[in-house]
Amino acid sequence: MKLYHGSNQDIEAIDLDRGLQYKDFGKGFYLTPNRDTAIRMAQKKTRLFGGQATLLTYELDDNYISSGLNVKKFPEQATVEWFLFVDANRDRNHPLPVHDYDIVIGPIADDGVVLQLTNYREGIYSPEQAAVLLQDKYLDQQYFFGTMQALKYLIKTNVEYL
Numbered sequence: 552m553k554l555y556h557g558s559n560q561d562i563e564a565i566d567l568d569r570g571l572q573y574k575d576f577g578k579g580f581y582l583t584p585n586r587d588t589a590i591r592m593a594q595k596k597t598r599l600f601g602g603q604a605t606l607l608t609y610e611l612d613d614n615y616i617s618s619g620l621n622v623k624k625f626p627e628q629a630t631v632e633w634f635l636f637v638d639a640n641r642d643r644n645h646p647l648p649v650h651d652y653d654i655v656i657g658p659i660a661d662d663g664v665v666l667q668l669t670n671y672r673e674g675i676y677s678p679e680q681a682a683v684l685l686q687d688k689y690l691d692q693q694y695f696f697g698t699m700q701a702l703k704y705l706i707k708t709n710v711e712y713l
Contacts, residue, residue: 552611554582554694554705557592559602561710565702576655576695577640577648580702582609583659588691593713608709611694615654615704623650625657627692629664629685631678633657638668638678653701658690 556562570578583589586606593604615622625633637660639649660668667681676684696702 552584552613553708554584554609554611555586555589556580556582556607556609557589557594557596558605558607559593559596559600561605562607562707565696565705567697567699567702572647573641573643575637575640575660575693576652576657577650577697579695579697582694582696582705583691584694585691588659590713604713606709606711606713607707608711610706610708612704612706615701618704620653620698620701620704621651622654623652623656625655627658627690629658629682629688629690631682634664634667634671634678634682634685637664638671641668648697653696653698655695655697657693659693661690663688664690 565580567579570580572578574581589606590604593606596602597604625636636649639645641660664685667676667684670676671678671681696705
């Protein structure tokens with residue numbers, strides 16, 4: 552399976568320590584199966600930090616499925632479980648790490664999701680109400696790699712400067 556990572560530079564070797572805390576699935580390396588989503592991420596990173604918009608293509612070895620890795624796969628649409636998982640990972644008052652998964656697969660929390668997270672934290676909506684409000688919204692998918700063991704199943708196949 553092809554996965555893409557949008558950056559402002561080529562990445563010779565993935566360094567999990569460079570990942571940011573308080574992201575959707577925690578501190579790790581994120582990819583998407585959607586090329587256009589990765590391109591938008593590359594352009595955004597370049598606007599914020601400089602550099603050159605770069606699309607990195609990886610092949611995910613299907614053997615990861617039977618590898619014994621601890622993998623969590625959420626449905627493609629918003630669910631209460633996914634919503635609370637993202638909330639816990641983004642909560643700066645929650646002890647980290649939130650989970651011990653090697654790989655997490657699920658929707659990307661875009662601006663609409665962030666709005667509902669805010670509404671939930673302010674007591675406007677319950678997690679169930681927020682998830683229902685997000686049901687009809689297509690959310691791009693992401694793959695989170697949180698351990699060196701998981702990264703062994705990723706092979707970089709291409710670097711494209713945009």
